[in-house]
Amino acid sequence: MVHIYCGDGKGKTTAALGLALRAAGNGVPVMIVRFLKNDGSGEVGILENVPGVYLFPCERQFGFTWTMSEEQKAEAGEYFTELFERAWEMGCKTVREDVEGAGKADGCMAGENWGSDSVSDGSSRRDIGVCGTGSSVSGSPVSAPLTSPPCEIRALLVLDEIMAAVNSGFVANERLLAALDHRPDGLEVVLTGRGPSEELLSRADYVTEMRAVKHPYEKGVGARKGVEY
Template sequence: MKDSCVHIYCGDGKGKTTAAMGLCIRAAGSGKKVVIYQFLKNNTTSEIDSLNRIPNITRIEGKDKMKFTFTMTEEEKEELKNYYNEKFKEIVDFVQKTNAELLFLDEIIYAILNNVFEEENLIEFLNKKPKTLEVVLTGRNPSEELIELADYVSEIKKIKHPFEKGIPSRKGIEN
């Protein structure tokens, strides 16, 4: 029997991060040590203040300023890729050092899709991760290899979104 699993929340619908954060809160509430890192997001999302107050959750800080990848030059993307590949090593070391039981890598799949993180690093980690470490991944369009490695894959499909009516993201709801 497997001690821990890999979860993927993917799709074009809203709620991937929200679902994964709910799992993190549930795990922390049961006494598990949780580590969260958010790719492609700055340190200003609305959930941060709440997460910082929950016992058993450690949120690793990311970059303070973050542009959308579609507005980045190739040089900026390459710089971000180097940053994320190094940051990932730090995260893995921290998880192992602290014996974390759940690691949430928010938008890592989207970072792979946008070529600012190397999928091979994630796959190697997932194949060698501690047996007691649950891993949660979010983002759009996971590769077939990631889907094969995962134990849970949940797709969140957009049927309708207020952005289509010109309503921008709202604090506390979408960001």
Template sequence: MERPPRLKPYGRPKGERRGLVLVYTGDGKGKSTAAFGLALRAHGRGLRVRVFQFIKHEGARFGEHRAFAQLGVPVEGLGDGFTWKSRDLERSRALAYAGWQRAKEALLSGAYDLLVLDEITYPIRYGWVPLGEVLEALKDRPPHVHVVLTGRGAPEALLELADTVTEMRKVKHAFDQGVPAQRGIEH
């Protein structure tokens, strides 16, 4: 057991308030869930939020899509699902790049306060979306725009640019014990 802290463990920050770049990466579960939680928090505070999902397909209706639709938060599926299920990886590449163009336009427009670029690390790692373009757009975005980027294996240059990086680490996972994904919990 430990004693609860009685003194504030940090001083008052002296920096400016500005849009942040947050990266949720690692091999553990929770990257997208954390990003969606942040989107929910931002929406609840009146911020303009938009979500782009680079792996989910355009017509996807997972739990997050249904909840965001009820809240009026736009979610756009930009991919065609898991690559191992794809019948045409060239189509997957084209969808990812076209989706990146839409996301970049929204990012640079200043029309949103928070953009979630969910699972963007995969098309970056596959060479479908150029890392240099992503880094340039992040640097050129309007100063008030916050961006969350998720996915395993975030490139080092993205981690260096980010203001906050959280790495999710798998300690234990039900799937490894033969338990299938649970509707409403894992997809």
């Protein structure tokens, strides 16, 4: 299914990462990609060492959107679009590879052999076996439907602050919608950030809005290490 955590309150990323840990604890392979962020947040070092979790590194930072030049915005658009495509391809491939090897699978033991490997673009990834049916990266079905082993979630893909990337024009809303419309069976997707479009909301199965009732920021308290980052 598709989850959206949105709103002006604290807790969107926190909720998404909590779900990621729950999935990983149940043997579900997890991929987490973050937009408009850096690797300085406290959860990064922990998540990199959680079995069954692959955290895409934040390889480039562009600063705040309102301080970017037009050239920087163009570079950010290319980078974040390519990052989205890589993450989506990995999520679909994780599901698809298990479809091709489903005859050898025995139950749902996703993530059991999650070792270090590499993908075609040269970036680091972990090799996972997952349960269920799926589709290719382009969205076309993979041969004939297969009988799913007894598990519902075959892989979890967290797109943290994807709404910020879309609303800033760095990832096309239409591309994200098309990807969701061709999402393979078994790929659970989490989207976080403020201001999701109505089209995104209509495609979600879960929509949770974090509403700011009180926040220390109103008293002039800045972001605190270990809480906000």
